[in-house]
Amino acid sequence: MEQTYSKVLLQFGIEGQIESVRPIKTGHINQTCVVTIQGHPYTVQTINTYVFPDADGVMENILAVTEHLRKKVIARGGDPLREVLHFYTTAEGKGNWKDEEGKQWRVYDFVDDAITYDIADDLQILTDAGLAFGNFQKQLADFDGASLNETIVNFHNTRQRYLNLQAGIERNASGRLSNAGPEVEFYLARTDIAKRLVEQIDAGVLPLRVTHNDTKFNNILIDTASKKPLCVIDLDTIMPGLAAYDFGDAIRFCANSAAEDEKDLDKVYFCLDKFEAFAKGFIGGADGFFTEAELDSMVWGCIIMTLECGSRFLLDYLDGDKYFHTSYDDHNLVRARTQMKLVSDMEKSFDEMQAIVRKYAK
Ligand code: GN1
Ligand code: MG
Numbered sequence: 001m002e003q004t005y006s007k008v009l010l011q012f013g014i015e016g017q018i019e020s021v022r023p024i025k026t027g028h029i030n031q032t033c034v035v036t037i038q039g040h041p042y043t044v045q046t047i048n049t050y051v052f053p054d055a056d057g058v059m060e061n062i063l064a065v066t067e068h069l070r071k072k073v074i075a076r077g078g079d080p081l082r083e084v085l086h087f088y089t090t091a092e093g094k095g096n097w098k099d100e101e102g103k104q105w106r107v108y109d110f111v112d113d114a115i116t117y118d119i120a121d122d123l124q125i126l127t128d129a130g131l132a133f134g135n136f137q138k139q140l141a142d143f144d145g146a147s148l149n150e151t152i153v154n155f156h157n158t159r160q161r162y163l164n165l166q167a168g169i170e171r172n173a174s175g176r177l178s179n180a181g182p183e184v185e186f187y188l189a190r191t192d193i194a195k196r197l198v199e200q201i202d203a204g205v206l207p208l209r210v211t212h213n214d215t216k217f218n219n220i221l222i223d224t225a226s227k228k229p230l231c232v233i234d235l236d237t238i239m240p241g242l243a244a245y246d247f248g249d250a251i252r253f254c255a256n257s258a259a260e261d262e263k264d265l266d267k268v269y270f271c272l273d274k275f276e277a278f279a280k281g282f283i284g285g286a287d288g289f290f291t292e293a294e295l296d297s298m299v300w301g302c303i304i305m306t307l308e309c310g311s312r313f314l315l316d317y318l319d320g321d322k323y324f325h326t327s328y329d330d331h332n333l334v335r336a337r338t339q340m341k342l343v344s345d346m347e348k349s350f351d352e353m354q355a356i357v358r359k360y361a362k
Contacts, residue, residue: 005035005044011097012088012107026218028324034110041110046103052236056103057149059095063233072139081162082111084232091308114221114230120254124275125227130281132229133215133250137290140210145240155213158194158244158308165311174320180333185310186340194307196300197242205293211241215250243294244301247282251275252306256312256342261335268338270345276356284360299353303346310339
């Protein structure tokens with residue numbers, strides 16, 4: 001494997017003896033390793049081309065967005081080596097390199113002395129993370145969204161996602177539909193809710209912004225010493241989207257009491273205190289950036305992003321686990337169930353959640 005990494009790194013102009021290789025297992029999509037050469041750690045990743053068939057498009061977006069963000073970091077006197085990802089390019093100036101087997105590789109500097117969290121327990125870190133994800137959108141407000149490639153078509157189009165689910169139910173490719181009766185029923189019963197934000201885009205009520213679209217709490221690097229967010233990572237799905245997508249997807253993940261794949265549903269519940277902590281940063285730090293309609297959409301975003309993610313896990317279960325990495329047979333079904341529990345809890349807390357958004361919007 002070391003030979004492969006040497007060859008890949010050479011394409012990106014990096015030479016030297018490899019000292020260590022350490023796999024990172026957190027993401028559900030790409031394969032990631034940290035490869036160290038002369039004390040310098042590089043993140044070496046293969047892009048999952050089943051998920052991202054247009055690797056060129058993904059990397060064009062990422063190079064343009066990180067360049068834009070780097071200028072902002074420098075302008076505010078921040079550290080451009082730690083506060084924005086730095087990707088290497090090939091001799092042709094591309095951010096990805098395709099090997100003989102068709103694998104698409106990319107390389108960026110690994111940010112040292114930083115951690116990610118899979119479960120959020122510290123409310124102050126949550127508030128800071130909310131601020132950081134909110135700032136991420138704000139910093140991209142003057143970036144031309146029309147120049148971005150649509151790396152996954154209809155990524156957060158929940159109307160389309162639900163049509164995909166319907167088709168998956170009919171296909172029943174894995175033959176596992178009979179194991180998922182209550183889950184299918186739960187998601188289909190919320191078809192109208194799932195469409196709500198897409199309909200508001202169509203009606204011109206909600207503005208499109210440049211959004212991250214995958215704001216899991218472990219997609220933010222936290223400085224180990226200061227415990228402050230350093231840098232937003234996993235930039236594959238930066239595309240035009242709604243503020244409520246980034247808010248909602250973040251809440252889906254970070255206001256969960258347990259892991260996304262906790263099997264014991266008694267341990268899984270929606271934490272209003274975590275919701276409030278994140279909202280305090282994301283909404284409170286926005287300083288009038290969001291429109292009234294956007295503020296009204298935030299709680300819907302939480303429910304709809306959770307429905308979307310859960311229905312995608314369910315669809316992947318029905319399709320035979322083709323999309324998300326899984327570690328055991330029912331993994332995707334287990335994930336679909338945790339999202340159901342969160343949706344049910346959020347439905348019960350809807351009014352309190354709205355009141356919290358309004359509290360910080362002042
Ligand atoms: C995937 O790449 P990762 O693990 O951060 C997925 C997200 C889902 C998430 C669920 C490109 O995110 O959309 O919300 O899993 N990313 C893609 O954990 O599909
Ligand atoms: Mg990802």
